[in-house]
Amino acid sequence: xxxxxxxxxxxxxxxxxxxxxxxxxxxxxxxxxxxxxxxxxxxxxxxxxxxxxxxxxxxxxxxxxxxxxxxxxxxxxxxxxxxxxxxxxxxxxxxxxxxxxxxxxxxxxxxxxxxxxxxxxxxxxxxxxxxxxxxxxxxxxxxxxxxxxxxxxxxxxxxxxxxxxxxxxxxxxxxxxxxxxxxxxxxxxxxxxxxxxxxxxxxxxxxxxxxxxxxxxxxxxxxxxxxxxxxxxxxxxxxxxxxxxxxxxxxxxxxxxxxxxxxxxxxxxxxxxxxxxxxxxx
Numbered sequence: 001x002x003x004x005x006x007x008x009x010x011x012x013x014x015x016x017x018x019x020x021x022x023x024x025x026x027x028x029x030x031x032x033x034x035x036x037x038x039x040x041x042x043x044x045x046x047x048x049x050x051x052x053x054x055x056x057x058x059x060x061x062x063x064x065x066x067x068x069x070x071x072x073x074x075x076x077x078x079x080x081x082x083x084x085x086x087x088x089x090x091x092x093x094x095x096x097x098x099x100x101x102x103x104x105x106x107x108x109x110x111x112x113x114x115x116x117x118x119x120x121x122x123x124x125x126x127x128x129x130x131x132x133x134x135x136x137x138x139x140x141x142x143x144x145x146x147x148x149x150x151x152x153x154x155x156x157x158x159x160x161x162x163x164x165x166x167x168x169x170x171x172x173x174x175x176x177x178x179x180x181x182x183x184x185x186x187x188x189x190x191x192x193x194x195x196x197x198x199x200x201x202x203x204x205x206x207x208x209x210x211x212x213x214x215x216x217x218x219x220x221x222x223x224x225x226x227x228x229x230x231x232x233x234x235x236x237x238x239x240x241x242x243x244x245x246x247x248x249x250x251x252x253x254x255x256x257x258x259x260x261x262x263x264x265x266x267x268x269x270x271x272x273x274x275x276x277x278x279x280x281x282x
Contacts, residue, residue: 002042002115006107007033007142007282008098009135010165010246010253012201013192014215016185024134024150025180030157030197033142034165035282038092038104040067042111045083050075056090066105069132074112077128084112093275095173097247099135106139126154142282144201146194161204162280164262166254167246168235169275170227179220179248188216206257210242213255221249228252231272238268 009031017026045051050071052061063069071084086108092100109125112118120128122140129136134151144157192214200208222229228245232252235243239261240254256262266278 002111004040004042004107004111004114006038006040006092006100006103006139008036008092008100008103008167008279009033009139009142010098010167011215011244012209012213013194013197014217014247015192015194016180016183016188016216018185020150025183025185026149027147027151028194029147029151030144030192030194030201031138031147032144032160033139033282034167034279036092036098036167036277036279038100038107039089040104040107040111041087041089042108042115043085043087044115045085047083048081049083051083051085052088053085054088054090056088056094059088059090059094066101066132066136067108070105070108070129070136071112073128073131074109074116074118078116078118080116082116084115086111093169093251095175096169096251097174097176097245097249098167098251099139099247102133102135103139105129105132105136109136109140126152144281146198157198157201160201160281162282163206163209164256164259165279165281166235166240166256166262166265166269167251167277167279168231168253168269168273169251170225170231170273171275172225172227172250174221174225174249176248179217179224182220182224183217190214191216206241206255210255213242213244215245217248218245221245225250234269234272235265238265240265
């Protein structure tokens with residue numbers, strides 16, 4: 001038996017440059033993992049089946065699940081006949097813009113690499129992960145990085161000081177495909193400055209990091225779900241140094257420069273949402 005953590009991620013910046021001929025959007029994002037995580041347990045089985053279980057009842061346990069897809073890909077790629085039982089202790093909110101599914105898939109690739117002794121490097125696992133989803137390569141590594149292409153081209157950045165983060169997810173689910181489908185790249189009036197964010201991260205100054213937060217998908221999601229914009233405003237009202245929607249939403253996060261300020265924001269938000277999380281950069 002082996003256990004892997006699957007960390008949630010947030011987007012400190014998310015820029016969309018253009019739509020590609022293959023239908024995907026060309027993106028440039030500064031990504032950061034936080035210490036909110038799912039826990040996946042792997043138990044080999046003599047039977048050849050992939051069997052999933054989960055602490056959350058509404059998660060599919062068949063090939064609709066990225067964990068199942070990752071395990072199937074590993075078995076097919078390396079000719080593994082042995083089966084595997086994978087239990088998902090789900091703590092990252094679902095359909096939240098936090099890459100929970102992608103991170104679970106990445107943890108599956110890392111976990112099966114260990115359980116089945118495949119000897120693959122993280123770079124090789126990331127290449128494999130790109131076949132499952134655009135966020136999976138970043139989730140293989142975690143930490144801080146720039147993601148380009150459709151998200152699979154990763155440039156690592158130095159480790160950042162453990163900044164305090166408050167995550168809050170409103171009780172709605174947002175389709176990433178719907179958000180990108182409604183995005184008109186020509187109408188984006190302000191693009192995030194990736195290099196300025198990289199420089200801010202190097203200083204470790206939360207206020208400088210907050211000054212360069214940016215996500216071009218915010219206006220699209222806000223137009224579809226005004227409550228997400230209201231939630232961001234509340235975070236700032238409660239004392240966040242900066243706030244931003246993560247990914248395509250609906251989760252919004254706040255940055256705080258002190259633990260006691262983060263705790264105060266966390267406690268204030270618990271009156272507005274059931275899904276509030278206090279965490280740090282990881």
